[in-house]
Amino acid sequence: MTVHSFQEHFDDLIDREVTIEPKDWMPEDYRKTLIRQISQHAHSEIVGMLPEGNWITRAPSLRRKAVLLAKVQDEAGHGLYLYSAAETLGVTRDELYDQLHSGKAKYSSIFNYPTLTWADMGAIGWLVDGAAIMNQVPLCRTSYGPYARAMVRVCKEESFHQRQGFEIMLTLSKGAEVQKKLAQDAFNRWWWPSLMMFGPPDAESPHTEQSVRWRIKRMTNDELRQKFVDVTVEQAKVLGLDVPDKDLKWNEARGHYDFGAINWEEFRNVVKGNGPCNKQRLETRKKAWENGKWVRDAAMAHAEKRKARKMTDVKAA
Amino acid sequence: MAQETNKNEWPLWEVFIRSKAGLDHKHAGSLHAADAQMAIENARDVYTRRMEGVSIWVVESKYIHASDPDEAASMYDPANDKIYRHPTFYNLPDEVKYM
Numbered sequence: 001m002t003v004h005s006f007q008e009h010f011d012d013l014i015d016r017e018v019t020i021e022p023k024d025w026m027p028e029d030y031r032k033t034l035i036r037q038i039s040q041h042a043h044s045e046i047v048g049m050l051p052e053g054n055w056i057t058r059a060p061s062l063r064r065k066a067v068l069l070a071k072v073q074d075e076a077g078h079g080l081y082l083y084s085a086a087e088t089l090g091v092t093r094d095e096l097y098d099q100l101h102s103g104k105a106k107y108s109s110i111f112n113y114p115t116l117t118w119a120d121m122g123a124i125g126w127l128v129d130g131a132a133i134m135n136q137v138p139l140c141r142t143s144y145g146p147y148a149r150a151m152v153r154v155c156k157e158e159s160f161h162q163r164q165g166f167e168i169m170l171t172l173s174k175g176a177e178v179q180k181k182l183a184q185d186a187f188n189r190w191w192w193p194s195l196m197m198f199g200p201p202d203a204e205s206p207h208t209e210q211s212v213r214w215r216i217k218r219m220t221n222d223e224l225r226q227k228f229v230d231v232t233v234e235q236a237k238v239l240g241l242d243v244p245d246k247d248l249k250w251n252e253a254r255g256h257y258d259f260g261a262i263n264w265e266e267f268r269n270v271v272k273g274n275g276p277c278n279k280q281r282l283e284t285r286k287k288a289w290e291n292g293k294w295v296r297d298a299a300m301a302h303a304e305k306r307k308a309r310k311m312t313d314v315k316a317a
Numbered sequence: 318m319a320q321e322t323n324k325n326e327w328p329l330w331e332v333f334i335r336s337k338a339g340l341d342h343k344h345a346g347s348l349h350a351a352d353a354q355m356a357i358e359n360a361r362d363v364y365t366r367r368m369e370g371v372s373i374w375v376v377e378s379k380y381i382h383a384s385d386p387d388e389a390a391s392m393y394d395p396a397n398d399k400i401y402r403h404p405t406f407y408n409l410p411d412e413v414k415y416m
Contacts, residue, residue: 080348
């Protein structure tokens with residue numbers, strides 16, 4: 001087959017909603033875009049453990065502690081599923097880590113905000129995981145097989161994350177005045193960054209059209225953001241908390257909530273590395289990687305030694 | 318392949334999980350581990366946090382041999398015209414109630 005007919009065959013599979021698998025021919029840009037998207041997602045899961053890890057030792061009860069621990073463990077798992085999916089595209093794990101540690105690769109900018117109070121654990125589960133699920137559910141039908149399968153697993157596990165967060169918010173908002181204040185304060189701080197998680201507006205998102213064509217993305221940033229606003233505003237009513245947006249209003253004609261302007265200047269600034277915790281997050285990851293080196297080397301040396309011993313045993317027998 | 322250029326990286330393993338007694342092991346995903354024992358233990362943590370399995374197989378990815386997708390058309394074509402291998406190919410009189 002010529003490159004041209006390979007391309008035609010690929011386009012045909014995409015159009016017929018047939019899944020692309022690692023050994024199938026694919027355009028170089030498709031491969032690159034996928035590696036970037038999947039690894040960004042993996043990095044986000046790994047860095048995303050840090051803001052919550054901050055509260056594991058200070059969870060208010062054993063139940064909350066066990067739940068938070070399980071959630072953070074899931075995030076490690078999700079990072080691993082996604083790194084594996086990226087590796088099927090011909091990039092190595094070490095290369096991916098290196099891209100994260102050198103600052104070349106990005107991760108979700110939301111994790112560069114600090115977790116100041118216990119209520120932040122509630123707001124993160126409810127809003128950040130809620131937004132992530134909104135993003136991830138359509139990706140269970142993405143065109144690249146290993147990615148889609150990883151996302152099915154992630155989505156199955158993720159829904160408890162959002163519910164546990166909502167439960168924390170509910171408990172606080174039904175509690176004493178000071179607890180309700182904590183919940184509202186966390187809501188105020190996490191609402192806007194959560195809306196930014198869907199990425200820049202469609203008009204400024206140059207790759208969206210191609211990605212939708214390739215079924216790497218199934219809905220645009222703005223569509224997902226609107227969906228998130230519509231469902232979350234209703235949930236806030238149940239909590240009895242105020243959405244921190246004075247321009248928020250139900251629009252009968254559109255059948256959606258209108259919401260205020262997002263501070264994209266802040267978004268770009270955090271993405272560039274100037275958020276409140278960018279430096280700290282990256283340094284923590286790098287330190288963990290460097291401090292773990294002797295363990296990785298020792299495990300490898302031990303495995304090789306055992307293998308060698310087995311070989312001599314076989315020869316001797 | 319890519320693995321060999323990276324000497325320090327733990328080898329890649331493919332993980333297969335039997336979800337319950339009586340069923341086949343099914344491919345669940347992959348992971349890195351220094352040896353088979355570590356691969357099984359990591360597979361338990363990564364792929365069976367919610368009782369997804371009762372048995373785990375791991376095999377180093379480099380030992381998996383796969384058919385070539387570009388040859389799929391010719392590879393599976395001969396099976397296409399042998400519809401008589403399916404029970405629906407045969408007509409039975411209505412009187413035969415169960416078969």
